Amino acid sequence: MGFYHFLSLGIVLFTIGVVGFVIRNNTMVLLMSVELMLNSVNLIFVAFSRYLYGTEGQIYVLIIMAIAAAEVAVGLAIVISIYRLFGTLDISKIKLLKG
Amino acid sequence: MIVGALGVILMPNTINSVMSLLLSMLALAGIYVLMGAHVVALFQIIIYIGAVLVLFIYVIMLLNLKGQRLKLPREASTYIISGFSLGLLVVVVWLFWQSLWGTTFTGDAANLKVSATVHQLAVDLFSQHILIFELTSILLLVAAIGAIILSKK
Numbered sequence: 001m002g003f004y005h006f007l008s009l010g011i012v013l014f015t016i017g018v019v020g021f022v023i024r025n026n027t028m029v030l031l032m033s034v035e036l037m038l039n040s041v042n043l044i045f046v047a048f049s050r051y052l053y054g055t056e057g058q059i060y061v062l063i064i065m066a067i068a069a070a071e072v073a074v075g076l077a078i079v080i081s082i083y084r085l086f087g088t089l090d091i092s093k094i095k096l097l098k099g
Numbered sequence: 100m101i102v103g104a105l106g107v108i109l110m111p112n113t114i115n116s117v118m119s120l121l122l123s124m125l126a127l128a129g130i131y132v133l134m135g136a137h138v139v140a141l142f143q144i145i146i147y148i149g150a151v152l153v154l155f156i157y158v159i160m161l162l163n164l165k166g167q168r169l170k171l172p173r174e175a176s177t178y179i180i181s182g183f184s185l186g187l188l189v190v191v192v193w194l195f196w197q198s199l200w201g202t203t204f205t206g207d208a209a210n211l212k213v214s215a216t217v218h219q220l221a222v223d224l225f226s227q228h229i230l231i232f233e234l235t236s237i238l239l240l241v242a243a244i245g246a247i248i249l250s251k252k
Contacts, residue, residue: 006130007199009101011192013123016104018188022181028113028159032120035151036104039127042139050134055223061139062224065146066235070242072151076158077249083162 006047013040027082027089031075038068117155124148138217 017036024030042061049057079089086094103126106119124147131140224232 006134009130012101013104015188016101026113028155029116032116032155035120035147036123039124039147042143043127043130046131046134046136046139050136055220056228058136058139058220059224059228061136062142063231063235065142066239069146069150070239072154073246074242074249076154077246079158080162080250089162 003047003051006043010040010044010047013037013043025090025092027079027091030091031072031079034075035068035072038064113159114156117152117159120155121148121152124152138220 014037017033017040020033020036021030024033042064045057045061045064049055049061082094083089088094103119103121103123106116106122110116110119124143128140128143128148131137131143
């Protein structure tokens, strides 16, 4: 497996994450799609770090993982409060504006 | 791994989605080991599978979510916008690919000599990148406090 295989895999994973973010309307699945996109970016970072013989890529991957954990904690707290407020997680049914 | 990623977005039930994400992340950890990035693979398993996925499953159990049918959007404007953005994505990827083609990134990933050892990684993280390390720790603290306040009431 060479560099371009990892790059293609990362791009395909990112596209799947974007498509999932667009077509689903469950808030949990939206958060999981964001996780998928972050994972694909991590994969591309590690691939570049591997082929450029540097350590920066892996350090940034560690930082991205910490930020992803923080984002999931805050996101799931928001999900819990949305569920308490509306009784559903379907974002097409959540309306606060009266239009 | 791609099967797992597709399962995340296509499974109607949320818990099946989480299990597909688990499969995808385990495969990604295997790829990291294959690339010689053992530290990253270890953190992938500890942080993502040990913390993030457990948090997802915990929230699903807490909210007692039931499965729902997979509804696709029906408006024509949605498909027009999706097609346009997909075309834009293809163009961007193609430009990226052209700029990278012909560079010297060759060789099998498993056979290259390992450059970033744990020692070198730690020295680099705590000398050059100490500022972003500290900023990340502050961000984690703020996120923890924010999550507690959001879910308190």
